Amino acid sequence: MVSLDSDFQDAIDVIQRDADHLYHDAGMKYYETLECQPSLGHPGITCHPYTSLATSPVTPGDWGEPTSWPHIVPDLSLPPSVHSEPSPFYPAMQRHARKGRKKLRLFEYLHEALHDTNMVDSIQWTDRGSGTFHFVSKNKEKLAECWGRRKGNRKTMTYQKMARALRNYSRTGEIAKVRRKLTYQFNPVILQRLSANLVPPGHTAGHMGREVLGHHQHPMTAEVGYYVPPVSEWPVWSGQYTTYQGEYDLATVLTSVDGSKV
DNA sequence: AGCGTGGGGAAACTAG
């Protein structure tokens, strides 16, 4: 992350105040959902909360093959968190989860996985700044299986099924499909929210702020505490992809939010 | 043609 500290402090204060107001009753259920069940795990599959976040921004245009991106591998200098401790990650989400939306959302899990070095062979940032990420073809099923186990699904989750769920996000605008193999993109506001909630111990939160939680409050999303703009209103995103016009299916995105064709 | 991937309809399932 870039140095956003002072700007972010206000934002996180607002976020946390809001979260405290909405979800004052204590509970750890959400955090429990973030934990993977190692007993269920295949030996080769790890899925535990990541422990620290490296600051390795990837410049737009640095899109390479979905093979190896060592420069964006999160720092794993700290050991996995002890499960008896409250999660240092998604603190606001924990509070958020205490009331109402308790279930772990797929996009939240994906964001978490993007910061988990153990999952770097399955899912990686393509352009972290714009929230673009891709699945690694070779190991995408591993991530899907991990997701399925975390959700406690009866059957094994596959990439196909997980991708189906991701396509549903195109309708809600939370994640858009990028016209590039196995590549998707977070809605910038969702990304900000997730990033703001991913606060490593001792760090301050990111740019998510009043302008997001306050000014843009939208009736449709008021209940969840944040505003999810339609994909057509993704300013950072659209700007950063000007050099990728051939890559991105803008028409698809623009028609995905409310179902109306552009 | 085969395969991998993407897209979507529709019904089922689960938790809140």
Next chain:
DNA sequence: GCTAGTTTCCCCACGC
């Protein structure tokens, strides 16, 4: 019982 959010199944399209 209702709803949101998937999950599951299925079929089809497309590009390599």
